[in-house]
Amino acid sequence: MARVPARSAPARGPVLDVTPVGAARVADGFTVRRALPRRTRRLVGPWCFLDHFGPVRVSASPLDVGLHPHCGLSTVTWLFDGQLLHRDTLGSEQRIRPGQLNWMTAGHGIAHSEHGETPLGQQLHGVQLWVALPEHERRGPASFEHHEVLPGLHRPGVDVTVIAGTHDGESSPATTQHPLVGLDVRLGPEARHTLPLDATFEHAVLVTEGHLDIDGRRSEPGSLVYLGTRRAHLTVSSETGGRMILIGGAPFEEAVLLGWNFVVRDEEELREAHRAWEERAPRFLDPRSRSVT
Numbered sequence: 001m002a003r004v005p006a007r008s009a010p011a012r013g014p015v016l017d018v019t020p021v022g023a024a025r026v027a028d029g030f031t032v033r034r035a036l037p038r039r040t041r042r043l044v045g046p047w048c049f050l051d052h053f054g055p056v057r058v059s060a061s062p063l064d065v066g067l068h069p070h071c072g073l074s075t076v077t078w079l080f081d082g083q084l085l086h087r088d089t090l091g092s093e094q095r096i097r098p099g100q101l102n103w104m105t106a107g108h109g110i111a112h113s114e115h116g117e118t119p120l121g122q123q124l125h126g127v128q129l130w131v132a133l134p135e136h137e138r139r140g141p142a143s144f145e146h147h148e149v150l151p152g153l154h155r156p157g158v159d160v161t162v163i164a165g166t167h168d169g170e171s172s173p174a175t176t177q178h179p180l181v182g183l184d185v186r187l188g189p190e191a192r193h194t195l196p197l198d199a200t201f202e203h204a205v206l207v208t209e210g211h212l213d214i215d216g217r218r219s220e221p222g223s224l225v226y227l228g229t230r231r232a233h234l235t236v237s238s239e240t241g242g243r244m245i246l247i248g249g250a251p252f253e254e255a256v257l258l259g260w261n262f263v264v265r266d267e268e269e270l271r272e273a274h275r276a277w278e279e280r281a282p283r284f285l286d287p288r289s290r291s292v293t
């Protein structure tokens with residue numbers, strides 16, 4: 001991906017800015033919707049990347065993403081449908097299914113692959129997000145977490161899963177390094193729900209399925225709705241049913257640069273990361289680690 005300086009000032013107060021998402025090609029000619037970063041919106045709290053993939057019916061292609069490096073970020077994988085197998089240079093090998101969370105913190109360097117395991121004829125649908133690591137963590141060791149069960153709120157017509165952070169008294173077990181929240185919110189037909197929010201955070205919503213009214217604005221897949229700061233709650237409703245990902249966090253004050261799979265601070269660090277990967281340096285591929293393909 002192009003080099004993107006990940007700098008955009010958080011709004012000083014509540015807004016409702018709708019940004020169309022872009023298209024990006026990933027492995028196997030597979031096209032995804034890229035909601036972050038966009039020219040007008042680089043960050044939402046520490047969230048610096050949001051890809052929405054599918055729903056796509058898996059045919060001949062397994063939709064594999066081969067071995068590639070990361071640094072300076074955590075990758076967050078969340079599926080609505082389908083199945084993937086994660087492998088990384090720490091030796092992790094982890095299958096992920098809908099409702100489960102893979103949270104990989106790259107620190108100074110890691111490499112991983114994702115193999116499509118969705119059975120032929122079934123759907124793959126999900127999101128992958130990146131969280132920028134703050135200065136005191138970005139050169140630290142890599143780690144990988146898998147969480148089978150996440151907390152949430154479930155009542156007729158309303159399902160809220162806390163992917164990251166704390167929401168409405170429920171906390172995700174995922175380890176985070178900067179204050180943030182990530183939710184999967186599902187509403188049935190004619191449902192309405194008010195989400196309590198941390199007013200010091202900035203927030204954004206991506207509808208992934210159906211139609212939702214976000215603070216009165218009708219929204220559907222294909223656009224990111226940026227909500228700004230100073231919102232203590234958000235009301236969402238739906239006539240026909242819908243699903244969305246809500247992300248938020250304390251404004252991330254550090255200047256960050258996104259280049260390919262790296263989140264760094266400047267061009268020199270970006271060149272160094274590329275060089276280290278080309279040389280298969282221990283930073284990304286420790287020779288003591290088991291081979292990953």
Ligand code: MN
Pocket residue numbers: 068070075112261
């Ligand atoms: Mn990756």
